[in-house]
Amino acid sequence: MPEPLSPGATIGIIGGGQLGRMLSVAAARLGFKTCILEPGGDCPASHVANFHLQAEYDDEQALERFADAVDVITYEFENIPTASLDLLETKCPIRPGREALRVSQDRLTEKKFLRDLGLATAPFAAVSDADGLKAALDEIGAPAILKTRRFGYDGKGQARLKGLEDADSALEAMAGAEAILEGFVDFSHEVSVIAARGPGGEVACFDPGENVHRDGILRTTSVPARLTAGQRTDAVLLAAKILNALDYVGVMGVELFVTNQGLIVNEIAPRVHNSGHWTQNGCTVDQFEQHIRAVAGWPLGDGQRHADVVMENLIGDDMDRVPQLAKEADTALHLYGKAETRPGRKMGHVNRILR
Amino acid sequence: MPEPLSPGATIGIIGGGQLGRMLSVAAARLGFKTCILEPGGDCPASHVANFHLQAEYDDEQALERFADAVDVITYEFENIPTASLDLLETKCPIRPGREALRVSQDRLTEKKFLRDLGLATAPFAAVSDADGLKAALDEIGAPAILKTRRFGYDGKGQARLKGLEDADSALEAMAGAEAILEGFVDFSHEVSVIAARGPGGEVACFDPGENVHRDGILRTTSVPARLTAGQRTDAVLLAAKILNALDYVGVMGVELFVTNQGLIVNEIAPRVHNSGHWTQNGCTVDQFEQHIRAVAGWPLGDGQRHADVVMENLIGDDMDRVPQLAKEADTALHLYGKAETRPGRKMGHVNRILR
Numbered sequence: 001m002p003e004p005l006s007p008g009a010t011i012g013i014i015g016g017g018q019l020g021r022m023l024s025v026a027a028a029r030l031g032f033k034t035c036i037l038e039p040g041g042d043c044p045a046s047h048v049a050n051f052h053l054q055a056e057y058d059d060e061q062a063l064e065r066f067a068d069a070v071d072v073i074t075y076e077f078e079n080i081p082t083a084s085l086d087l088l089e090t091k092c093p094i095r096p097g098r099e100a101l102r103v104s105q106d107r108l109t110e111k112k113f114l115r116d117l118g119l120a121t122a123p124f125a126a127v128s129d130a131d132g133l134k135a136a137l138d139e140i141g142a143p144a145i146l147k148t149r150r151f152g153y154d155g156k157g158q159a160r161l162k163g164l165e166d167a168d169s170a171l172e173a174m175a176g177a178e179a180i181l182e183g184f185v186d187f188s189h190e191v192s193v194i195a196a197r198g199p200g201g202e203v204a205c206f207d208p209g210e211n212v213h214r215d216g217i218l219r220t221t222s223v224p225a226r227l228t229a230g231q232r233t234d235a236v237l238l239a240a241k242i243l244n245a246l247d248y249v250g251v252m253g254v255e256l257f258v259t260n261q262g263l264i265v266n267e268i269a270p271r272v273h274n275s276g277h278w279t280q281n282g283c284t285v286d287q288f289e290q291h292i293r294a295v296a297g298w299p300l301g302d303g304q305r306h307a308d309v310v311m312e313n314l315i316g317d318d319m320d321r322v323p324q325l326a327k328e329a330d331t332a333l334h335l336y337g338k339a340e341t342r343p344g345r346k347m348g349h350v351n352r353i354l355r
Numbered sequence: 356m357p358e359p360l361s362p363g364a365t366i367g368i369i370g371g372g373q374l375g376r377m378l379s380v381a382a383a384r385l386g387f388k389t390c391i392l393e394p395g396g397d398c399p400a401s402h403v404a405n406f407h408l409q410a411e412y413d414d415e416q417a418l419e420r421f422a423d424a425v426d427v428i429t430y431e432f433e434n435i436p437t438a439s440l441d442l443l444e445t446k447c448p449i450r451p452g453r454e455a456l457r458v459s460q461d462r463l464t465e466k467k468f469l470r471d472l473g474l475a476t477a478p479f480a481a482v483s484d485a486d487g488l489k490a491a492l493d494e495i496g497a498p499a500i501l502k503t504r505r506f507g508y509d510g511k512g513q514a515r516l517k518g519l520e521d522a523d524s525a526l527e528a529m530a531g532a533e534a535i536l537e538g539f540v541d542f543s544h545e546v547s548v549i550a551a552r553g554p555g556g557e558v559a560c561f562d563p564g565e566n567v568h569r570d571g572i573l574r575t576t577s578v579p580a581r582l583t584a585g586q587r588t589d590a591v592l593l594a595a596k597i598l599n600a601l602d603y604v605g606v607m608g609v610e611l612f613v614t615n616q617g618l619i620v621n622e623i624a625p626r627v628h629n630s631g632h633w634t635q636n637g638c639t640v641d642q643f644e645q646h647i648r649a650v651a652g653w654p655l656g657d658g659q660r661h662a663d664v665v666m667e668n669l670i671g672d673d674m675d676r677v678p679q680l681a682k683e684a685d686t687a688l689h690l691y692g693k694a695e696t697r698p699g700r701k702m703g704h705v706n707r708i709l710r
Contacts, residue, residue, distance in 0.1 A: 007677065007690050025380055028403050031677075031690030031703065048383050048403045281639065284685050284708055299682045306662070306710060322362065322386075327654045330639050335362050335386030348386065353639055355661060 002093070002199060004297035005071055007031025011292065012070030012092070016043030016052065018336040018346060019076035019272050022280075024049045026288035032296065037066045044336045045076075058084055067091035074250060074295045078104050078270055079151050095199075095295040096250040100270040103246065106149045108180045110268060117245055119238060120264045122257075123183035133167050136181040143184055146170040148177040158216070185264050187257035191225040194276035195239035196251045196290045196300050203243055204290070204300040205236045206283065209275050209311075211255070217344065221275040221311045223282060227258065234263050242268060251276070251291035274346075278309040281332045281351035308354040316343040325350055357448070357554060359652035360426055362386025366647065367425030367447070371398030371407065373691040373701060374431035374627050377635075379404045381643035387651065392421045399691045400431075413439055422446035429605060429650045433459050433625055434506050450554075450650040451605040455625040458601065461504045462535045465623060472600055474593060475619045477612075478538035488522050491536040498539055501525045503532040513571070540619050542612035546580040549631035550594035551606045551645045551655050558598055559645070559655040560591045561638065564630050564666070566610070572699065576630040576666045578637060582613065589618050597623060606631070606646035629701075633664040636687045636706035663709040671698040680705055 005011075011027050013020045016038025024034040025048050035051040036043070046052035051069065055062030058081050066088070067073065073094045078101055085101065088094060103113045111124045125136035127146060137144060142164070148157035157177070159170035171179075190213070194206040210225035211218055227235065239254045242265075253273025255266040276287035285293065285301025293300055314321070319341050325331055328350075335348035360366075366382050368375045371393025379389040380403050390406040391398070401407035406424065410417030413436050421443070422428065428449045433456055440456065443449060458468045466479045480491035482501060492499060497519070503512035512532070514525035526534075545568070549561040565580035566573055582590065594609045597620075608628025610621040631642035640648070640656025648655055669676070674696050680686055683705075690703035 004678065007674070007692070008694060021383075025383070025403065028376070028380070028692060029689055031692050033402060033692065047388060047405045048380065050402045284636065284687050293681070298678075302684050304684070306708075319362070323359065323653075326648070329657050329659070332639050334384055337362070337383060337386050337388065339363060353661075 002297055005032070008033070009071040009296070010035055010050070010069060011295065012037065012066055012073040013045065013049070013076060014038075014057065014073065014080055015076035016040060016045035016049075017076055018044050018338075018348075020045030021048055021336060022277075022288045022334075023074070023076065023272065023291060026286065027292045029289060030292060030296070030298070032292065035066065035070050037062070042339060044338060047337050057081055060087060063087050064091070072295050074291070076271055096246070096248050096252070096270045100246045100248055100252070104268055104270045107147055107267070108149050108178075111180065111182075113245075114242070114265050114268075117241060119241070120262060122185045122264065122266070125181050127179040127181050130167065130171060133171060133179075133181065134164065137161065137164055137167070140181055140183040145182050145184065146174065146179050147182060148174055149180050150177070156216075185257045185259060185266075187259045187264065189226060189258050190266065191227060191235065191256050191258060192221070192273065192275040193235050193239040193254045193256065194251060194273055194279065194287050195236075195243055195254060196287075196294050196303070197240075197243040197248045198294050198300050199249050199297050201244070202300055203240045204303040205239055206276060206279055206287065206303045207305045208232060208235045208256075209278055211275050215344070217313070217315060217346075218274050219313055219315075221278055223278055223305060223309050231258065231263060238263060238265070250294045251287050274313065274349075275311075277334070277349050278311040278351055280334065281353050282307050282309040310352045310354065312350050312352070313346055314348040314350065316341060316345055316347065319347045322348075328352070330355070357652055360387070363388070364426040364651070365390055365405070365424060366650065367392065367421055367428040368400065368404070368431060369393075369412065369428065369435055370431035371395060371400035371404075372431060373399050373703075375400030376403055376691060377632075377643045377689075378429070378431065378627065378646060381641065382647045384644060385647060385651070385653070387647065390421065390425050392417070397694060399693060402692050412436055415442060418442050419446070427650050429646070431626055451601070451603050451607070451625045455601045455603055455607070459623055459625045462502055462622070463504050463533075466535065466537075468600075469597070469620050469623075472596060474596070475617060477540045477619065477621070480536050482534040482536050485522065485526060488526060488534075488536065489519065492516070492519055492522070495536055495538040500537050500539065501529065501534050502537060503529055504535050505532070511571075540612045540614060540621075542614045542619065544581060544613050545621065546582060546590065546611050546613060547576070547628065547630040548590050548594040548609045548611065549606060549628055549634065549642050550591070550598055550609060551642075551649050551658070552595075552598040552603045553649050553655050554604050554652050556599070557655060558595045559658045560594055561631060561634055561642065561645075561658045562660045563587060563590045563611075564633055566630050570699070572668070572670060572701075573629050574668055574670075576633055578633055578660060578664050586613065586618060593618060593620070605649045606642050629668065629704075630666075632689070632704050633666040633706055634660075635689065636708050637662050637664040665707045665709065667705050667707070668701055669703040669705065671696060671700055671702065674702045677703075683707070685710070
């Protein structure tokens with residue numbers, strides 16, 4: 001096991017959005033410096049980081065400088081070019097490791113990985129072309145949802161099919177990309193487990209949160225989630241199983257459907273997760289510090305929750321509500337410093353603390 | 356009353372130590388940018404600020420650039436050169452305002468201000484030379500403590516006198532500076548009130564904390580403090596009286612001695628205060644965000660405390676304890692990113708949350 005990083009060490013973060021921003025603040029709280037690799041200027045993370053290396057994710061010279069400047073590399077998004085990772089890992093440890101990225105970068109690989117672990121998933125089949133889509137629909141039935149295998153987020157790169165009649169338009173939405181057809185799951189609600197694992201194999205989970213989406217974007221996460229004691233235990237054990245199988249180091253978000261037949265894994269994200277933002281005001285060590293602790297080889301926080309919290313994302317024009325939200329007692333504002341408000345853009349969130 | 360600042364505005368902070376660092380993080384959380392004015396390189400606040408203007412506090416060109424770059428100016432320490440403030444305030448609002456700085460920069464002015472408000476202080480007398488010291492000792496009695504009127508902190512610029520026989524050495528310790536002799540107060544313990552006032556005159560106080568010093572440096576602050584309900588009310592009313600008298604905008608630390616004859620004001624600090632660090636883990640809006648809210652003209656947090664907390668400063672070699680402290684449940688670490696550990700130097704603090 002490697003030595004824990006000492007305060008003063010530099011943590012490299014690939015991606016400069018709000019997750020990188022909140023990771024940087026958490027790293028600073030533990031005395032670490034941060035270096036952000038992100039092509040955009042004036043990005044949210046750059047406001048609170050020591051260094052911002054403004055370069056494309058496949059700029060080899062920049063990648064070398066980045067790896068030389070930092071003591072460990074982590075990331076806020078999973079779609080990092082493979083060639084870049086190949087280059088970086090010759091120079092500096094990357095946490096979470098390559099296996100977690102390989103699995104989660106591709107929806108088909110991820111589903112197979114979960115199935116091979118004995119976990120329940122939605123029915124799925126690979127789709128490369130029109131014949132494949134017809135065969136997949138025969139196998140899985142309709143309605144179903146066609147998704148690109150890679151590079152999807154917040155509902156992008158997805159198309160719903162009521163039946164074979166939607167096949168052409170759905171395939172068109174894939175724009176030639178390899179896809180996966182997923183059957184619908186009859187679930188009552190979605191929960192997620194924010195789980196962490198350290199380099200020594202210790203695992204700590206936060207209490208599962210209950211998620212509500214609108215237009216494919218997370219709107220609220222509430223803790224505690226509506227779960228039986230048995231489901232709660234299942235959720236945590238299942239998350240731990242995934243982390244152990246990947247020899248994972250860091251925080252992972254595991255989204256689960258709650259059904260009458262038990263918990264079904266929707267997807268995993270090898271990073272801090274929007275549905276874990278409530279921990280900032282519900283736990284002594286939040287998901288961001290937990291991730292930094294894990295990648296730095298520090299002891300993990302115990303994940304204990306000391307308040308009920310409802311996290312609400314502020315999306316687009318929700319920013320107009322900030323003056324009113326600032327007046328609410330027990331409401332913690334977290335804004336991301338984005339210069340431009342756009343519809344569907346995550347601008348910040350509030351954590352409402354219920355005591 | 357001025358318009359509240361909108362997210363995206365820039366807050367200028369004079370001073371780049373740990374207070375500036377934690378103010379910067381709080382400002383970022385509300386979507387503000389920050390610009391630090393501080394002569395030292397690699398200072399704690401620069402790690403988490405958007406901009407660091409590295410210049411002396413009396414560098415006129417730098418001051419002009421600073422004032423032009425920001426929407427409001429605040430500070431983390433009170434000993435800012437008067438000429439610099441004169442220049443800055445022609446270009447940009449300074450909050451808290453000049454009157455608070457004028458009063459608190461000089462121990463004698465501060466004591467007179469408090470006495471004129473009808474508040475109890477330690478007995479005091481101005482001392483300019485050996486004759487004046489003898490007269491002051493005659494008036495106040497011994498033991499007593501001689502302090503420079505300006506530029507003292509953490510026990511520096513102070514000398515204790517058991518009697519007239521210590522007069523020469525005490526005067527020598529002042530190095531020719533104007534001084535004030537203060538009588539000792541027979542107090543059972545010290546508490547402090549962290550109070551905030553907005554531009555509209557609204558006041559919000561955090562629950563008083565109980566302070567323990569060692570070698571002239573704050574070691575711990577515990578909430579709740581040992582106070583009767585009546586003392587608690589007195590403390591808060593007294594702090595509000597001070598803020599109102601100064602037409603104050605921002606957070607102030609008010610140190611009080613608890614005696615059998617009631618509360619005696621020790622000193623005031625026109626800024627966020629070490630004894631308010633517990634609010635980071637005890638309140639939804641902590642003292643740093645409260646200060647930013649006040650100077651930005653936003654609604655103040657209500658100051659409500661939701662946990663008992665013991666704040667402990669990590670001083671010098673206390674940094675060696677960090678690996679052990681990181682293992683403690685319900686202990687929040689806050690490190691300042693200082694490159695060099697020195698005896699007596701504040702390197703960080705922990706908040707232990709007692710539920």
